[in-house]
Amino acid sequence: MLDIRLFRENPDLVRDALRKRQVSPTMVDEILALDRQRRDLLRESEALKAERNRVSKEIGRSKDAADREAKIAAMRQVRERIAALDQALRETEARLHDALARVPNIPAAQVPEGRDEHDNVVLRQEGDQPQFDFTPLPHWELGPRLGIIDFERGVKLSGTRFYILKGAGARLERALIAWMLDLHREQGYTEIYPPFMVKEAVLFASGQLPKFRDNLYHDAEEDFWWVPTAEVPLTGMHMNETFAESDLPRYYTAYTPCFRREKMSAGRDVRGIKRGHQFDKVEMYIYTLPEASDQVLEKMLADAEQVLRDLGLTYRVVQLCTGDLGFAARLTYDLEVWAPGSNEWLEVSSVSNVGDFQARRANIRYRPEGGGKPRFVHTLNGSGLALPRTVIAILENYQQPDGSVVIPEVLRPYLGGLAMLRP
């Protein structure tokens, strides 16, 4: 959520930001009109309330019965008018709040301008694309051959975009989660095991609602929403809290499954385990002082990169352009890992500085050391990493001519020493 004052004081800055994001800037004028209307109603209502407060006190003190009756009658009228104004005010505020809640964050100045993902900028590549003296298979062939992925039975249970991991496949998934959490813990993050279902207010706080309702699963009878990412509970965890400055920064890491309806990508990536309705992810999340957030973003990026480096995988760092930036983000780096069997770069991590955008929605502040008004914190989030695509990369990069797959060294202690998957 943006500060309404930004619209009043610098509407062109907001319009410009929306244009760069390929979003129509007409909402700016709508918001300014609602803001004007709100303040007009508020002024009128508050003036009447001041009068009511003043006269009511006089009524309490008055000894004159006739005087009291006259004032009570007059204030009855005032009450009616206040009620009508407040009703109009509530409606205006609801519309203003809803409009404001749908405005994306302002991109940071250094974000390259562009229409969509084709205009993202590859900053660097780490490692070379491996050469094979045979044709590398895609994971959707390797998995079933190794007996570790069962697509048919996943579909039998739950339909398209579901699969079963079996035997060493299930163990590999679990090993990756445990290893990533341990790595992040060593990097300074506190491990969190959050609820996988949260209230609507939490999804609003992190920015998923109201705009992305269609991509979420929710319980029909109760106020439960399945998390689409651990970023959601890790934001909501400190909702309506005020930190002491000395409490910051806070580094968190969490494993959760992520549940997404994927309505937007119907028919895309239907093969393999690249895009499912349920997938595992280890997430990093940081609360910082505003001044520190840009610097902390670089640490988070490095921490995510270490996962790929330790696995010995080839990846590239991509800076998202304005048109591809997520709703809440002001600056985002994607990490894409090379998958030789699928023959594509797979997004396994998205590392973002959100600024105060979520903090404002979630009302998360800190009190400056020297005293003074509470200020909003900055939040950052980054995957470290998304599991299925990491599994894809491991299977496809470490496959051997005979169809077996070598397990990366770092994972072997988590797999009882297992070094090789064999058909």
Added chain:
RNA sequence: GGAGGGAUGGCCGAGUGGACGAAGGCAACGGUCUUGAAAACCGUAGUGGGCUUUGCCCACCGGGGGUUCGAAUCCCUCUCCCUCCGCCA
């Protein structure tokens, strides 16, 4: 699931219709005293919003709604916490 009891400022805690944004205590901050500190004493202090911004006004006592000229206080409702009973991995 049933019965009962709760939720007040940073913390504790008083307050059952009118000078209550809220006593008192603790903690915090500033000052006096002191070589320094402690103690003692004096003082300052909440959050958000509006405006014609040395200030004035509005709102906020778990959330929402209602009664009333006027609500922390009365009514309805929701959420959460505690106690007991039941059920349960």
